Structure formats: structure tokens, C-alpha cells
Amino acid sequence: MNHYANKKSAAESMLDVALLMANASQLKAVLEQGPEFTLYTSLITLISLSLCLQVLVGILLIFIVKWNLNDEQKHLRLNVLENVTTGCIFIIVVINVFITAFGVQRPNPGLRQ
Numbered sequence: 001m002n003h004y005a006n007k008k009s010a011a012e013s014m015l016d017v018a019l020l021m022a023n024a025s026q027l028k029a030v031l032e033q034g035p036e037f038t039l040y041t042s043l044i045t046l047i048s049l050s051l052c053l054q055v056l057v058g059i060l061l062i063f064i065v066k067w068n069l070n071d072e073q074k075h076l077r078l079n080v081l082e083n084v085t086t087g088c089i090f091i092i093v094v095i096n097v098f099i100t101a102f103g104v105q106r107p108n109p110g111l112r113q
Contacts, residue, residue: 016054016057016058016061017058019050019054019092019096020051020054020055020058023047023050023051023054023096023099024051026043026047026099027044027047027048027051030043030044030047031044039102042102043099043102046095046098046099046102047099049095050092050095050096050099053088053091053092053095054092056088057085057088057089057092060081060084060085060088061085063081064078064081064082064085
């Protein structure tokens with residue numbers, strides 16, 4: 001059982017790293033567009049919040065993997081940590097839906113309007 005939980009947490013960690021890289025790329029794109037971009041402040045705030053929550057989830061996953069699932073004294077603590085982690089992941093998904101909806105796009109210098 002503990003082996004399965006460790007594999008599941010490792011998979012979640014890899015997905016977290018992929019999303020972290022995507023958000024870092026989005027942050028770079030917004031910063032390249034500069035403050036004259038209409039939704040600059042909103043996107044910077046949302047991306048920063050998403051990045052912070054992703055780091056928090058990564059730390060929580062490290063603790064979840066580190067603790068022994070077979071120790072019954074830690075079941076309550078692990079359950080709480082897993083619930084907090086799941087809640088944070090849900091919030092990250094919602095934030096990233098808004099980031100995508102606001103449309104982070106890199107400027108294309110070859111196209112003129």
C-alpha cells in the first residue's frame with residue numbers, strides 16, 4: 001500500500017513540475033509584453049499565486065511520501081495533508097483556467113496590425 005502511495009505522489013510531483021514550467025513560461029511571456037498589456041497586473045498576480053501554491057504542493061507531497069503509511073498514528077495527519085494537497089491542486093487548476101482564459105500570448109514581431 002505504501003509503495004502505491006509513493007508512486008502516486010511521485011506522479012503528482014512530476015505533473016506539478018510540468019505545470020510549474022508552463023507557468024514560468026507564461027510569466028516570462030507576460031513580462032515581455034510589459035505593463036502596457038491590458039491584463040498585466042491580473043496575470044502577474046494569478047501566475048505568481050499559482051507558482052507559490054505549486055511550490056507548497058510540492059513540499060506537501062514530499063512530506064506525504066516521506067511518512068510511513070503503515071504507521072496508524074500518522075493516518076490522521078497524512079489524511080489531512082492529502083486533503084490540503086488536493087484542495088491546493090483544485091485551486092491551482094481554477095487559477096490556471098483563468099490564466100488561460102485571459103490569453104497569455106507571446107508578441108510576434110513579424111506580424112503587424
